[in-house]
Amino acid sequence: MTSNTNKEKKQPTESGLRKGLTSYGDKGFSLFLRKAFIKGAGYTNSALDRPVIGIINTGSAFNPCHGNMPQLIEAVKRGVMLAGGLPMDFPTISIHESFAAPTSMYLRNLMSMDTEEMLRAQPMDAVVMIGGCDKTVPAQMMGAASAGLPAIQLITGSMLTGSHRSERVGACTDCRRYWGKFRAGEIDKIEKDEVNDQLVASVGTCSVMGTASTMACISEALGMTVPGGATPPAVTADRIRIAEETGTRAVQMAIDGLTIDKVLTADAFENAMRVLLAIGGSTNGIVHLAAIAGRMGLEIDLEALDQMGDETPVLVDLKPSGDHYMENFHDAGGMTTLLRELKPLLKLDAMTVTGRTLGEEIDAAPPSFKQDVVRKLDNPIYPRGSIAVLHGNLAPGGAIIKQSAANETLMEHEGRAIVFENSEDLANRIDSPDLDVTADDILVLKNIGPKGAPGMPEAGYIPIPMKLARAGVKDIVRISDGRMSGTAFGTIVLHVTPEAAVGGPLAHVKNGDRIRLSVKNREISLLISGEELAKRAKENPVIEPTAERGYLKLFLDTVTQADKGVDFDFLRAVKMVGKTPKR
Ligand code: FES
DSSP: HHHHHHHHHSHHHHHHGTTTOOOSOOOOHHHHHHHHHTTTTTHHHHTTTTOOOEEEEEOEEEEEEGGTTTHHHHHHHHHHTTTTEEEEEEOOOOGGGSSSOHHHHHHHHHHHHHHHHHHSSSSSSEEEEEEEEETHHHHHHHHHHHHHOEEEEEEOOOOOEEEEEEOOOOEEEEHHHHHHHHHTSSSHHHHHHHHHHHOOOOSSSOOSSHHHHHHHHHHHHOOOTTTOOOOOOOHHHHHHHHHHHHHHHHHHHHHHHHHGGGGHHHHHHHHHHHHHHHHHHTTTTHHHHHHHHHHHHEEEOHHHHHHHHOOOOOOOOBTTSSSSHHHHHHHTTTTHHHHHHHGGGGGOOOBOOSSBHHHHHHHHHHOOOOOOSBBOTSOOOOOOOOOEEEEEOOOOOOEEGGGGGGGGSSSSEEEEEEEESHHHHHHHTTTTTTTTOOOTTHHHHHHHEEETSSOOOSOSSSSOOOHHHTTTTOOEEEESOOOOOOTTOOOOOEOSSSSSTTOOOGOOOOOTTEEEEEEETTEEEEEEEEHHHHHHHHHOOOOOOOOSSSSHHHHHHOOOOGTTTTTBGGGSSSSEEEEESSO
């Protein structure tokens, strides 16, 4: 008892359990009361004198992508205690793609606010954030970036692949492919139900280079995970070892005061953008990076990102751009193999959560070996970066296309616009035998942007009209102000900014207008005069959506456009300090 009291005296006043005392007007009493309550759970003074490491528990019966949460938390706690810290797990919101209506993106900012405020409100010296499904990792990094304490990301890990009639399958590129086959009448209901059992073969995140895998790789590129933290599948011993290591590392970060602003620098974001291009990553990665960077006072420079694409080929051979799955990427050495290959293009001095720079970590990594998932720079699977940024009178604020997952012959295309005013209009007419559409037309879907839907759903992957699908058409140019899943593929222009719901030019496209897409020239143009466009805007002014109360009101009043990450304007840094990448 005496020695514990001595330790109490030595501890700095603003650490561990003494941080952020509840306001009772008497600090001594606040600490006395806090300790009395926590002792109700059986803690000793010795335990309570150690650095406190928060562990964010996002386990939920509605989130199978986080289904290994109990094992991960146990391993993180072990790592924390091995390093002399006190682990304290606590819950926040958890979001799963298929269980969040109207769309998970609508709730990402709410999760980031939950994360930020719980990190501020509760006493901890560092935090381990456990996330995996698409929106959870960006939400956690956004919140931690604003809270400012030492933070380390732990990824839940990818699911295993399944087997359907001897064919290897995994969510969710194969979900879309098999659904497309069913719509086209190529498989029957029995086979559709059979494959449904195999697409998600275990807990964990989608097994292709979708948004979850993209954000996992980006987290490691940002220096926010321990080396090798991106790729171990959810149910493997490697994933559990990473969890233990993460807990141990968090304690040292707390002792060293390695706060998140030392890791999330402009150079770190540049490395993340480089990796996003080289992995053939999800287009959602851009939106999330813009949101995380915005919390650090940095704007993502889309023009510079496009230029980076000229020198950054796609090297990782994963679906939907390539052939493999995340577990193959892990077997091939994971991000270590990729970062070693990208080394000449990276900002090697960027600090990581290990307290060493990215360059030092690459040099310290195990030697390379023969593998066939990560290509060499001189033998890429796609010669340019996966994502191109488009401009033109249809998207004055920019739009993007995932060129590595697009159809080469459609990337230079002019066609007639077939317009759908919103998702409901699309659902009502897309499969009608009366729809006047050919494979040379361009499908335009309005009002699925940040405010329009609301929440910018992944509805940009407009289905091929039934009559074309049945005729064997596999791709058609599609344009919208929405997003699409990272597991999707096709010649699809997304994130048209400004969106239709706030009066962007997209709102004024009419059936039969001509549209030109030229990825080579980075152009997306509505082929009408400026006068005609202005006349349409005047004749049919757009009334922005509003709400009376609640989170929807907050969302509609404050959400930003895609180029600013679809974050709430009041959550971005008070002062913007620069752009990334620096040019
Ligand atoms: Fe969670 Fe795909 S649904 S990662």
